[in-house]
Amino acid sequence: xxxxxxxxxxxxxxxxxxxxxxxxxxxxxxxxxxxxxxxxxxxxxxxxxxxxxxxxxxxxxxxxxxxxxxxxxxxxxxxxxxxxxxxxxxxxxxxxxxxxxxxxxxxxxxxxxxxxxxxxxxxxxxxxxxxxxxxxxxxxxxxxxxxxxxxxxxxxxxxxxxxxxxxxxxxxx
Amino acid sequence: xxxxxxxxxxxxxxxxxxxxxxxxxxxxxxxxxxxxxxxxxxxxxxxxxxxxxxxxxxxxxxxxxxxxxxxxxxxxxxxxxxxxxxxxxxxxxxxxxxxxxxxxxxxxxxxxxxxxxxxxxxxxxxxxxxxxxxxxxxxxxxxxxxxxxxxxxxxxxxxxxxxxxxxxxxxxxxxxxxxxxxxxxxxxxxxxxxxxxxxxxxxxxxxxxxxxxxxxxxxxxxxxxxxxxxxxxxxxxxxxxxxxxxxxxxxxxxxxxxxxxxxxxxxxxxxxxxxxxxxxxxxxxxxxxxxxxxxxxxxxxxxxxxxxxxxxxxxxxxxxxxxxxxxxxxxxxxxxxxxxxxxxxxxxxxxxxxxxxxxxxxxxxxxxxxxxxxxxxxxxxxxxxxxxxxxxxxxxxxxxxxxxxxxxxxxxxxxxxxxxxxxxxxxxxxxxxxxxxxxxxxxxxxxxxxxxxxxxxxxxxxxxxxxxxxxxxxxxxxxxxxxxxxxxxxxxxxxxxxxxxxxxxxxxxxxxxxxxxxxxxxxxxxxxxxxxxxxxxxxxxxxxxxxxxxxxxxxxxxxxxxxxxxxxxxxxxxxxxxxxxxxxxxxxxxxxxxxxxxxxxxxxxxxxxxxxxxxxxxxxxxxxxx
Numbered sequence: 001x002x003x004x005x006x007x008x009x010x011x012x013x014x015x016x017x018x019x020x021x022x023x024x025x026x027x028x029x030x031x032x033x034x035x036x037x038x039x040x041x042x043x044x045x046x047x048x049x050x051x052x053x054x055x056x057x058x059x060x061x062x063x064x065x066x067x068x069x070x071x072x073x074x075x076x077x078x079x080x081x082x083x084x085x086x087x088x089x090x091x092x093x094x095x096x097x098x099x100x101x102x103x104x105x106x107x108x109x110x111x112x113x114x115x116x117x118x119x120x121x122x123x124x125x126x127x128x129x130x131x132x133x134x135x136x137x138x139x140x141x142x143x144x145x146x147x148x149x150x151x152x153x154x155x156x157x158x159x160x161x162x163x164x165x166x167x168x169x170x171x172x173x
Numbered sequence: 174x175x176x177x178x179x180x181x182x183x184x185x186x187x188x189x190x191x192x193x194x195x196x197x198x199x200x201x202x203x204x205x206x207x208x209x210x211x212x213x214x215x216x217x218x219x220x221x222x223x224x225x226x227x228x229x230x231x232x233x234x235x236x237x238x239x240x241x242x243x244x245x246x247x248x249x250x251x252x253x254x255x256x257x258x259x260x261x262x263x264x265x266x267x268x269x270x271x272x273x274x275x276x277x278x279x280x281x282x283x284x285x286x287x288x289x290x291x292x293x294x295x296x297x298x299x300x301x302x303x304x305x306x307x308x309x310x311x312x313x314x315x316x317x318x319x320x321x322x323x324x325x326x327x328x329x330x331x332x333x334x335x336x337x338x339x340x341x342x343x344x345x346x347x348x349x350x351x352x353x354x355x356x357x358x359x360x361x362x363x364x365x366x367x368x369x370x371x372x373x374x375x376x377x378x379x380x381x382x383x384x385x386x387x388x389x390x391x392x393x394x395x396x397x398x399x400x401x402x403x404x405x406x407x408x409x410x411x412x413x414x415x416x417x418x419x420x421x422x423x424x425x426x427x428x429x430x431x432x433x434x435x436x437x438x439x440x441x442x443x444x445x446x447x448x449x450x451x452x453x454x455x456x457x458x459x460x461x462x463x464x465x466x467x468x469x470x471x472x473x474x475x476x477x478x479x480x481x482x483x484x485x486x487x488x489x490x491x492x493x494x495x496x497x498x499x500x501x502x503x504x505x506x507x508x509x510x511x512x513x514x515x516x517x518x519x520x521x522x523x524x525x526x527x528x529x530x531x532x533x534x535x536x537x538x539x540x541x542x543x544x545x546x547x548x549x550x551x552x553x554x555x556x557x558x559x560x561x562x563x564x565x566x567x568x569x570x571x572x573x574x575x576x577x578x579x580x581x582x583x584x585x586x587x588x589x590x591x592x593x594x595x596x597x598x599x600x601x602x603x604x605x606x607x608x609x610x611x612x613x614x615x616x617x618x619x620x621x622x623x624x625x626x627x628x629x630x631x632x633x634x635x636x637x638x639x640x641x642x643x644x645x646x647x648x649x650x651x652x653x654x655x656x657x658x659x660x661x662x663x664x665x666x667x668x669x670x671x672x673x674x675x676x677x678x679x680x681x682x683x684x685x686x687x688x689x690x691x692x693x694x695x696x697x698x699x700x701x702x703x704x705x706x707x708x709x710x711x712x713x714x715x716x717x718x719x720x721x722x723x724x725x726x727x728x729x730x731x732x733x734x735x736x737x738x739x740x741x742x743x744x745x746x747x748x749x750x751x752x753x754x755x756x757x758x759x760x761x762x763x764x765x766x767x768x769x770x771x772x773x774x775x776x777x778x779x780x781x782x783x784x785x786x787x788x789x790x791x792x793x794x795x796x797x798x799x
Contacts, residue, residue: 007502014498018491021463023550025483074676108676115678115763 041150046131049101049109049123057150060122064096066172067146070120071100071132074108079141082159083116089165090119094172099123102132102140145171177240180228181319187221187272188309190214195302202295211298215283218305219276226260226273229318233260238329241320242266248331250704250732258342264466264482265318267345272312274346274353275305282357282382289378296364297357303496304356307489315482331704331731340400348393348420352458354386355423358430359455362448363497366504371448376438379451381795383431386454388788390424395781402774403743410777413560418542419461422535426454429531436521439586443525445505452497459490464542516588523581530574537566569622575629575662578655579636582648598636605631616670627666633659650794654787660780664773674769680762689717692753692768706730710755710764712742724753750774 043057061067070086072079090097099120101109106125126132135144145154145168154171156164194214201208229242233256238244246263247256255262261270279301286294312318358379365375397420402410411417430450436443463486515522541558548554583598609627613620637656675687679694686692695711712724727740741754752769 003502010498014491014494018487020547020550021487022484024546025487105676111678 039152041135041146041152044131046124046126049099049106049125055122055124060098060124061096061146061148061150064094065148066095067098067148068095068168069098069100069135069144069146071102071126071135071140071142073102073104073140074112076102076140078159080112080116082141082143082161083112083119085160085162085165086119087117089160089168090121092169092172095168096121100132100135101125103127174237174239176228176231176235177237177319177321180225180232181317183221183224183228184269184309184313184317184319187218187225187276188306188313190218190221191302191306191309194218195299195306198295198299198302202292202299205292207291207295211295212283215276215280215298219273219280222269222273222276226269229266229269230257230260233257236329238327239322239325240318241322242318244322244326244329246331247329248704249328251331251337252703254339254342255337259336261345262336262341265312265316267349268308268312268316269318270346271349271353272305272308274349275301275308275356278353278357279305282361285381286378289374290368290370293361293364293368293370293375296367297361300360300363301357304360304493307493311482311485311489315485338400338404340396340403344393344396344400347389347396351386351388351390351393351427352423352462354382354389355427355455355458358382358386358451359493359497362451363500366448366500369504369506371437371444373438373441376434376447377795380431380434380438381792383427383434384788384792384795387424387427387431388785388792390420390427391781391785391788394420394424395778395785399778403741404738410774413541413558413563415542416465418538419457419464422538422542423454423457423461425531425535425538426450426457429528429535430454432524432527436524440521442515442521446528448501448505452494452501456490456494456497459486459493463487463490518584519588520581520584520586523577523584526577527574527581530570530577533570534567537563568626571662572622572625572629575626575633575659578658579629579633582640582651582655583636597639601635601639602632605629605635623666623670627663630659630662630666634663650787650789650791652787653790654784657780657783657785657787660776660783664776664780667773668771668777671772672769674767676765676767678763679766680764687768691715692766694764694766702729704731706732708757710766712753712766714751714753714768722751724751726753726755728755728757745775747775748772 041057041061045054045056046060047053048055068089086097089095097120099122101123103126124131132140132142141159143156143160143164144152145156147153154168194211197208197211197214201211229240231237232240232243233247234253236243236247236249236256238247242263242265246266247259251259260266279298282297282301283294286297361379361382362371365371365379394417397417398410401412430447433443433447433450437447463483466482466486541562545556545558548556580598606628608631609624612627613624633655637652637659640652641656673688675685675692677685679685679692681694681696684691684693691714693713693715695713698709698711700707700709706729708728708730709725710727712726714722714724716722722744724742724744726742729738729740730736731738737757739754739756741752743753744751749770749772752767752771754767756765756767
């Protein structure tokens with residue numbers, strides 16, 4: 001009797017595994033994130049990159065119509081690639097650029113800014129990576145366009161291209 | 174052209190031979206005598222597969238691009254060594270190699286098992302042929318290496334440069350011998366279950382095959398890891414990448430089986446457990462093949478994403494699992510009365526405890542690898558499982574595992590009444606505790622788990638060293654392997670704790686200081702090589718004792734396909750590796766330079782080698798006992 005239950009359970013378990021693995025074959029490997037736009041930004045407290053002082057989200061997101069939050073790190077090669085785009089965006093006066101330095105060595109990060117220029121009006125630090133998760137970040141670099149009601153209106157996963165800059169500029173305009 | 178056709182037809186002939194052997198073996202099972210034709214046809218089968226494999230090698234060597242596999246994976250400009258290794262550096266060719274090893278092992282089994290029960294031998298052949306037929310069909314239906322292209326392309330697409338490395342040329346064949354060995358264990362176990370032959374004698378014979386697969390799997394994993402360290406330039410040797418896990422799982426299972434079979438041999442205990450482990454080992458190997466080849470997991474090992482292949486392996490895998498479970502439930506006759514009295518302080522209990530731990534490690538790796546796949550299918554949520562998961566779940570339990578591993582071999586079979594050297598063992602424990610505390614004082618970090626882990630591995634280290642000095646030479650192989658394992662854990666730990674790294678962007682003529690070393694980027698040199706353009710950077714590293722080392726990391730810009738790889742320059746000494754790698758920054762005179770100091774790196778390879786040598790010695794003893 002005991003044996004029979006065991007066998008039935010095993011059969012169920014195996015068919016379940018088969019089903020799942022079979023299904024997994026169909027799903028593609030290209031990942032499309034769910035729509036995270038039109039989402040209200042949660043409040044948070046972080047640390048300023050240069051002054052090391054505590055700073056709240058309300059202090060960060062004030063005084064501008066649009067904000068760009070860019071998650072970056074000096075060890076991330078694509079971030080380096082998108083840096084010129086950020087520099088371009090920093091010239092647009094109606095956008096305030098916020099950098100989120102992700103799990104980085106401050107020394108290397110400063111070196112990068114010195115070398116390629118600093119497009120950000122404020123940089124906050126995310127040493128543990130928790131803040132980026134809270135934002136719904138998928139990987140770096142990632143860029144969020146935020147309006148003055150602190151709503152995320154657009155997300156760019158991966159490095160910003162010329163096209164994304166055009167898109168941002170057309171929204172902000 | 175000609176070789177291509179010969180290869181294809183001999184592959185089909187091989188399948189015919191397989192079916193013939195399968196039918197003959199069923200007939201002989203009824204007649205209870207082995208049909209002599211089975212032997213000759215098995216040789217013929219090996220011959221056909223060998224011809225087929227050789228023709229593929231020839232196609233690669235002469236760059237016959239009318240063969241689709243060659244076209245996809247080779248190029249006329251490639252060095253001859255990589256043309257040959259390119260044969261198994263792709264999906265189709267590697268499956269052909271798999272088939273070759275499968276048929277070879279069947280022959281070896283036939284030669285090696287002359288003294289055993291006839292029906293057991295026949296059944297093993299039958300099951301092995303089922304697996305072989307499955308692979309033949311897989312190769313011929315979904316991934317034929319001899320697909321013909323017309324018109325004949327002039328040039329091939331080239332081999333992924335990252336695979337052009339000597340370590341990677343030997344990594345797949347070695348790993349396959351390990352995997353295929355597990356298939357033979359699987360067939361032999363099922364045959365033994367049906368014939369009710371799970372016994373001391375069987376354990377003695379099967380141990381040879383377990384040792385063969387274990388040794389090859391160990392070396393195969395090590396070579397893969399060496400490749401990752403030297404070629405990928407990520408500065409590590411193990412990344413808990415799903416594909417790495419997939420090779421680690423059969424290894425863990427096989428290690429458990431290796432110990433479990435000892436108990437079966439000495440005490441005729443744990444019969445069902447041995448059977449389950451044998452089945453699990455092969456299932457995990459197949460599962461690995463499925464995950465890697467279907468493209469569910471993406472990594473450097475994924476050759477092509479073709480769902481039809483995945484479905485074939487998946488169905489075949491579940492077919493084998495179902496057969497083995499049916500056989501297990503119907504024929505396994507371990508009765509309650511067979512159980513003997515077991516005492517807690519005995520070798521068999523300590524081996525059982527070791528098995529529990531190994532099963533725990535196995536389940537952690539299994540869950541870490543499969544859970545993301547399940548989650549994605551069931552609730553469409555993507556997660557990735559990284560090193561912190563494995564480290565947190567495995568490391569604390571490793572401490573107890575190591576302590577059991579040091580004490581277990583000191584116990585006797587059946588019942589230990591008086592542990593000799595009780596006093597000595599306790600003293601050793603305190604010595605290792607003190608040493609590990611001293612190590613931590615010196616490093617200046619305090620982490621209880623790491624201290625305990627160092628203490629535990631030091632304990633195993635000291636106890637095994639003591640064993641080397643004990644009088645009897647008995648079980649020398651075990652001592653080497655256990656010693657190797659303790660060394661492995663110690664070196665991985667110290668490597669992890671003491672490694673340091675600097676990442677910086679430099680241009681020619683710049684300097685930077687890292688800890689007490691001065692790194693100077695002197696110059697770069699451009700060279701044209703056989704199939705790539707090489708950019709060599711010259712760096713000098715000067716340490717505080719004014720010793721100057723010259724580093725020459727290289728960037729290789731391959732033409733076919735156009736890929737840039739970076740070759741790290743690694744200076745290996747007994748106590749530390751210095752690792753320097755550079756990367757280009759597009760449109761910039763700067764180079765991204767990464768400099769790492771990694772202590773005890775070489776000891777990781779040495780200790781893994783010791784582990785394998787122990788297994789090999791044990792195998793040697795086995796074969797000479799006969």
